[in-house]
Amino acid sequence: xxxxxxxxxxxxxxxxxxxxxxxxxxxxxxxxxxxxxxxxxxxxxxxxxxxxxxxxxxxxxxxxxxxxxxxxxxxxxxxxxxxxxxxxxxxxxxxxxxxxxxxxxxxxxxxxxxxxxxxxxxxxxxxxxxxxxxxxxxxxxxxxxxxxxxxxxxxxxxxxxxxxxxxxxxxxxxxxxxxxxxxxxxxxxxxxxxxxxxxxxxxxxxxxxxxxxxxxxxxxxxxxxxxxxxxxxxxxxxxxxxxxxxxxxxxxxxxxxxxxxxxxxxxxxxxxxxxxxxxxxxxxxxxxxxxxxxxxxxxxxxxxxxxxxxxxxxxxxxxxxxxxxxxxxxxxxxx
Amino acid sequence: xxxxxxxxxxxxxxxxxxxxxxxxxxxxxxxxxxxxxxxxxxxxxxxxxxxxxxxxxxxxxxxxxxxxxxxxxxxxxxxxxxxxxxxxxxxxxxxxxxxxxxxxxxxxxxxxxxxxxxxxxxxxxxxxxxxxxxxxxxxxxxxxxxxxxxxxxxxxxxxxxxxxxxxxxxxxxxxxxxxxxxxxxxxxxxxxxxxxxxxxxxxxxxxxxxxxxxxxxxxxxxxxxxxxxxxxxxxxxxxxxxxxxxxxxxxxxxxxxxxxxxxxxxxxxxxxxxxxxxxxxxxxxxxxxxxxxxxxxxxxxxxxxxxxxxxxxxxxxxxxxxxxxxxxxxxxxxx
DNA sequence: CGTTACTGGCAAAACGTTTAGCTAAACGTT
DNA sequence: AACGTTTAGCTAAACGTTTTGCCAGTAACG
Numbered sequence: 001x002x003x004x005x006x007x008x009x010x011x012x013x014x015x016x017x018x019x020x021x022x023x024x025x026x027x028x029x030x031x032x033x034x035x036x037x038x039x040x041x042x043x044x045x046x047x048x049x050x051x052x053x054x055x056x057x058x059x060x061x062x063x064x065x066x067x068x069x070x071x072x073x074x075x076x077x078x079x080x081x082x083x084x085x086x087x088x089x090x091x092x093x094x095x096x097x098x099x100x101x102x103x104x105x106x107x108x109x110x111x112x113x114x115x116x117x118x119x120x121x122x123x124x125x126x127x128x129x130x131x132x133x134x135x136x137x138x139x140x141x142x143x144x145x146x147x148x149x150x151x152x153x154x155x156x157x158x159x160x161x162x163x164x165x166x167x168x169x170x171x172x173x174x175x176x177x178x179x180x181x182x183x184x185x186x187x188x189x190x191x192x193x194x195x196x197x198x199x200x201x202x203x204x205x206x207x208x209x210x211x212x213x214x215x216x217x218x219x220x221x222x223x224x225x226x227x228x229x230x231x232x233x234x235x236x237x238x239x240x241x242x243x244x245x246x247x248x249x250x251x252x253x254x255x256x257x258x259x260x261x262x263x264x265x266x267x268x269x270x271x272x273x274x275x276x277x278x279x280x281x282x283x284x285x286x287x288x289x290x291x292x293x294x295x296x297x298x299x300x301x302x303x304x305x306x307x308x309x310x311x312x313x314x315x316x317x318x319x320x321x322x323x324x325x326x327x328x329x330x331x332x333x334x335x
Numbered sequence: 336x337x338x339x340x341x342x343x344x345x346x347x348x349x350x351x352x353x354x355x356x357x358x359x360x361x362x363x364x365x366x367x368x369x370x371x372x373x374x375x376x377x378x379x380x381x382x383x384x385x386x387x388x389x390x391x392x393x394x395x396x397x398x399x400x401x402x403x404x405x406x407x408x409x410x411x412x413x414x415x416x417x418x419x420x421x422x423x424x425x426x427x428x429x430x431x432x433x434x435x436x437x438x439x440x441x442x443x444x445x446x447x448x449x450x451x452x453x454x455x456x457x458x459x460x461x462x463x464x465x466x467x468x469x470x471x472x473x474x475x476x477x478x479x480x481x482x483x484x485x486x487x488x489x490x491x492x493x494x495x496x497x498x499x500x501x502x503x504x505x506x507x508x509x510x511x512x513x514x515x516x517x518x519x520x521x522x523x524x525x526x527x528x529x530x531x532x533x534x535x536x537x538x539x540x541x542x543x544x545x546x547x548x549x550x551x552x553x554x555x556x557x558x559x560x561x562x563x564x565x566x567x568x569x570x571x572x573x574x575x576x577x578x579x580x581x582x583x584x585x586x587x588x589x590x591x592x593x594x595x596x597x598x599x600x601x602x603x604x605x606x607x608x609x610x611x612x613x614x615x616x617x618x619x620x621x622x623x624x625x626x627x628x629x630x631x632x633x634x635x636x637x638x639x640x641x642x643x644x645x646x647x648x649x650x651x652x653x654x655x656x657x658x659x660x661x662x663x664x665x666x667x668x669x670x
Numbered sequence: 671c672g673t674t675a676c677t678g679g680c681a682a683a684a685c686g687t688t689t690a691g692c693t694a695a696a697c698g699t700t
Numbered sequence: 701a702a703c704g705t706t707t708a709g710c711t712a713a714a715c716g717t718t719t720t721g722c723c724a725g726t727a728a729c730g
Contacts, residue, residue, distance in 0.1 A: 001474060003686055014710050019688060026689095029708065044473060046448045050388035051686035054715050059385060061428075061449075069417070075410050082404070082431050091445055093396075094429045096417050110426055113381045114396075138379060139336060222612065254616040277557065278613040281589040338716055349680045354718060361719095364678065386716035389685050 002043040011039040022047055053115050062304065063111030063119030063140075065095035065104065067147075071220075072247055072276045073291060074122065077146070080297030081120060088305060090117065099220075101126035108136035118304040122146040125189035141307040145300045147191045148317075155307065156317040157300040161191050161273075162198035164289045164322040165243075168271045169202035171287065171324060172241045175269060175332045181214040181232045181239030183225050183249050192220065195245050195273060214239050218249055225252030233260055233268070240268060240333035247274035250286070265331035275325055284328035292320045337378040346374040357382060388450050397639065398446030398454030398475075400430035400439065402482075406555075406583055407611045408626060409457065412481070415632030416455060423640060425452065434555075436461035443471035453639040457481040460524035476642040480635045482526045483652075490642065491652040492635040496526050496608075497533035499624045499657040500578075503606045504537035506622065506659055507576045510604060510667050516549040516567045516574030518560050518584050527555065530580050530608060549574050553584055560587030568595055568603070575603060575668035582609035585621070600666035610660055619663035627655045 008015040013032055020026040021036045028036070039045070053059035064081050066074040078094070085092050093114055095107035101124045111119045118141030123133070125147035133142075134153070143155040150156075172180060182199060185192025200210050213235060216228030225244070232239060233256055244250045250272040254264075262268055264284055275290035299318055339357075343350040348367055355361040356371045363371070374380070388394035399416055401409040413429070420427050428449055430442035436459045446454040453476035458468070460482035468477075469488070478490040485491075507515060517534060520527025535545050548570060551563030560579070567574060568591055579585045585607040589599075597603055599619055610625035634653055 005686080015687080016689080016710060016712095017708085020709085023688080027708075032709085044470065046444050046473060048389070048450065048686055049448045050385050050394060050450050051715090052688075053385035054383070054389050054717085055686080055688045057715075069404075070410060070414050075405060078429075079404050079431070082429060083433075086431070091449070092429050094413075094417060094427050096414070096421070098418075109381050113384045114426070115383065115385050135379065138381060248612075251612050251616045258616070258618055258620075277583075277586050278617070281586045281593065281617075282613070283593055283618060285593075340716080350717080351680055351682095351719080352678090355679085358718080362678070367679085383716055386685090387718075389687085390716080390718045392685075 002045045003048070004045075006043055007036065007039045007045050010043060011035040057115070058117050059115045060090050061093045061111075061114055061116045062090045062301075063095060063108070063114070063116040063121075064092045065097060065107045065111070065119065065121045067097050067099045067122060067124040069094075069096060073146075073274055073293065076293045077122065077297050080294050081301055084298060084301040088301075097124055099124050105132050105136040108133065108140070108142075109138075112136070112138045112140045116140060117308045118142065120145060120300050120304060123148055125149075125191055141304060143300050143304045143307070145296055147189060149190045150317060152317070153315055155303045155315045157296050157303060158317070158319055159291050159296060159322050160319045161194040162201075164273050164291070165195040165198035166202045167289050167322060167324040168243050168273065169199050171271060171326070171330060172243065172269060173203070173206050173208065175241070175330055177239075177241040177269065177333050178208050179214070179237060179239045179241075179333070180208065180210065181229075181242040182210065182216070183228050183232070183242060183244045183253055184215065184217050185220045185245045185249070187217050189220075192217075192245060199243055211237060211239075213237065218252075220246050220248055222248050222252040222255075225249030226256050227252075229253040229256035230259065233257065233262065238268075241330065242268055242270050244270065244272035247272060247276050247288075250274075254282070264329050266334060269330040269333070271330060273322070279325075279327065287327045287329045288325050290323045290325050292322065295320055337380045338383070339380075341378055342371065342374045342380050345378060346370040392450065393452050394450040395425050396428045396446075396449055396451045397425045397636075398430060398443070398449070398451040398456075399427045400432060400442045400446070400454065400456045402432050402434045402457060402459040404429075404431060406581075408481075408582060408609055408628065411628045412457065412632050415629050416636055419633060419636040423636075432459055434459050440467050440471040443468065443475070443477075444473075447471070447473045447475045451475060452643045453477065455480060455635050455639060458483055460484075460526055476639060478635050478639045478642070480631055482524060484525045485652060487652070488650055490638045490650045492631050492638060493652070493654055494626050494631060494657050495654045496529040497536075499608050499626070500530040500533035501537045502624050502657060502659040503578050503608065504534050506606060506661070506665060507578065507604060508538070508541050508543065510576070510665055512574075512576040512604065512668050513543050514549070514572060514574045514576075514668070515543065515545065516564075516577040517545065517551070518563050518567070518577060518579045518588055519550065519552050520555045520580045520584070522552050524555075527552075527580060534578055546572060546574075548572065553587075555581050555583060557583050557587040557590075560584030561590050562587075564588040564591035565594065568592065568597065573603075576665070577603055577605050579605065579607035582607060582611050582623075585609075589617070599664050601669060604665040604668070606665060608657070614660075614662065622662045622664045623660050625658045625660050627657065630655055 004015045004018045097103040145157045148156045184196040218224035273289045275288045279286040339350045339353045343353045432438040480492045483491045519531040553559035608624045610623045614621040
C-alpha cells in the first residue's frame with residue numbers, strides 16, 4: 001500500500017506538493033505536476049481517506065438511514081441520493097433501521113463516528129423518539145425526509161401526505177363510491193396517521209363516512225395487509241373501493257382480492273399511495289398517487305450540501321406535491 | 336466533539352485506559368471501567384472512526400458494489416449483506432456502477448481508499464474488464480458475486496445460471512411447447528449468455544430448436560424488453576411460450592402481452608428468472624426460477640469475513656442451486 | 671526477607687494526511 | 701541597486717486513535 005511519501009520520493013518532491021496536486025487547490029508548476037501524476041499511476045496510489053478525514057475533521061461520506069431498503073420507495077430514494085452524492089464527490093454510508101425507531105440513535109452515532117459530512121435520515125416515524133435523535137447527532141448536519149413530524153428545529157423534506165390521501169379520496173369519490181375500505185399504516189407513525197386522517201377528512205367533506213369495520217391498521221407490510229384486506233372483503237358489508245396507504249400493503253391487498261376471485265375495478269376499485277414499476281404491468285393497470293421521490297431525494301441532498309457549505313439559516317420544511325396517476329383500477333361501483 | 340482525551344480527563348485516567356475499555360481487549364479494573372463508561376455517556380462521546388482506522392490500518396467498513404440497486408435482485412442482495420455486516424460489526428459503503436463496468440475500478444478504489452476491510456463486488460459482467468478489477472483492489476480482500484466469470488484467482492459466489500435456465504426450459508417443455516421465444520440479456524454479459532446458452536441447450540436435448548427470429552437480446556431492462564416482446568408477439572410466428580432472463584425485463588414483457596390483449600397462459604406461457612413480491616400477486620401468478628439471494632449474500636459475506644480473518648487458502652467458486660417456483664403462468668399451448 | 675512473576679495502568683510513538691509558516695528565488699518598482 | 705512582493709515548494713506540527721514498552725505496585729515463592 002503506497003503512501004504519499006512513496007509518491008513524493010518517486011517524483012522527487014515533498015509530500016506537501018503531492019498533497020497539493022491531489023487536492024488541486026494550490027498552484028503547482030506543470031512539470032512537477034506531471035511528474036507527480038506519473039508517480040501516482042505508476043505506484044497505483046490511492047489517497048488514504050482515513051488519514052485525510054482525520055486531519056480535515058470530516059470525511060467525504062454522507063450517512064443515509066432508511067427503515068427498509070426493500071420497500072421500493074426507499075430503494076428509489078437511496079438510488080437518487082447515491083447518484084446525487086456521487087456527482088458531488090461524496091460516498092454514501094448506508095444505515096438500516098429495520099422499521100425500528102430505537103435503532104436510529106445507533107445509526108446516527110455510526111455516521112457521526114465516521115465523521116460523515118452530514119446525514120439524511122428517514123425516520124421510521126415513531127414520534128416518541130424525536131428528542132433522542134437530536135441528542136445523537138453531536139453537531140453533525142442532519143436532514144430528515146419522508147416520515148418526519150413537523151418539528152421545526154431541523155431541515156425536513158417531505159411529501160404532502162395529506163394532499164396525497166385527498167387526491168386518492170377525491171378520485172374514488174368521483175366514481176360515486178360510498179362504501180369505502182381503508183388499509184392504513186400503523187397509527188403511531190406520523191405519515192400513516194396523516195394519510196388516514198386526511199382521507200377520512202376528504203370523505204367527510206362529501207358527507208361520506210368511514211365505517212370503522214372497514215378500516216384496518218397494518219404495519220405498512222404485505223402480510224398484515226393481506227389478512228386485513230381479507231377481513232374487509234369477506235365481512236358483511238364489502239367495500240366497493242379500497243384505499244391502500246402504501247405499495248407494500250397493496251401487494252397483500254391484491255392477493256386478497258385474487259383469493260376471493262374478485263374483479264378490479266368491477267367488484268372493487270383500488271388506489272394506493274406510491275407508484276412502482278409493476279403498477280403499469282398489472283392487469284388492470286393500477287391507479288396510484290405517485291410520490292415525487294427523485295425530487296425529495298434531490299432536495300434533501302441539496303439542503304444537506306448547503307448546510308455542509310456552512311449555511312446557518314433557520315431550518316425549514318419543504319413539502320412536495322404528489323401526483324395522481326390515473327390508470328385502470330378505479331371505476332363505478334356496481335349496485 | 337469530545338475526544339478520548341476529554342473522556343480520560345473526566346474519568347481521571349489515561350487515554351490508553353479509555354481505549355482499553357472501548358475495545359474491551361485488555362483488562363481494566365471494574366471501578367475504573369465504570370468511571371470511564373460514565374464519562375463516555377456524560378460527554379456523549381463517540382469514537383472517531385477515522386483516527387481509529389488510520390492507526391489500525393483498516394476500517395470497520397465493507398464495500399458493496401452493485402450495478403443497479405433498483406433491480407429487486409440487488410435490492411435484496413444489498414439488504415442481506417447489510418444485515419450480515421451489521422451483525423458482524425461492519426458497516427457498508429455503497430457503490431453503484433450503473434451497469435457500467437468501466438466504473439468498477441473507480442468504485443473499488445473508493446473502497447480501498449476508505450480502508451475497507453473487504454469488498455463484495457457484483458460485476459456488471461463485461462468480461463473484458465476483469466483484468467482491470469484485479470489491479471484496482473490493491474491488496475484489499477475481494478469477493479465476487481452474481482455476474483462473475485469462472486476465473487479462478489478470486490473468491491466467487493454465484494447461482495448456477497445454467498441450471499436456472501434449464502429448469503425454466505424443462506418446465507416449458509413439459510407442457511409441450513415448441514414455438515418458444517426468448518427475451519435474453521445483453522450477450523456480452525456472462526450471466527446473460529450463460530442463461531441463454533443453457534436454455535438453448537436444454538431445448539436441443541428435446542429436439543426443440545430456437546427460431547432466431549424469436550430471440551431478442553435486451554439490456555436486462557424493462558423498456559428494451561417491452562419493445563422486444565412486442566416484436567416477438569406481433570411477428571409472423573408468434574411463440575406459445577416466452578422465457579425471460581430477468582425480473583426487470585419481465586415487466587416489459589407483461590406490458591407487451593397486455594398491449595396485445597393476450598392471455599397468460601392460454602395464449603402465451605411465461606417464465607422468468609428471479610422471484611419478486613409481485614409475482615405472487617399478479618394475475619395469473621407468475622412462475623419463476625428463484626435465485627437463492629439470501630444464501631448468496633450470506634456466503635459471499637461469510638467468505639469475505641474468513642479472508643479478513645486471515646484465511647489464505649486457494650480462492651474458490653461456490654455455485655448455488657436455484658429453485659423453480661411453479662405458479663400459474665405456464666400451461667399447454669393452444670393448437 | 672529478598673527475589674521473581676505478574677498485574678493494572680500510563681507515557682509516548684506511530685499511522686498518513688493537511689496546512690500554516692517559512693525559504694529562497696524571481697520579478698517589478700523606484 | 702536596493703527594496704518590497706509575489707510565488708513555488710518545503711518543513712514540521714498537528715488530527716485522535718492504538719499499541720508497545722515500561723513502571724510501580726502486589727503476590728508468590730524460596
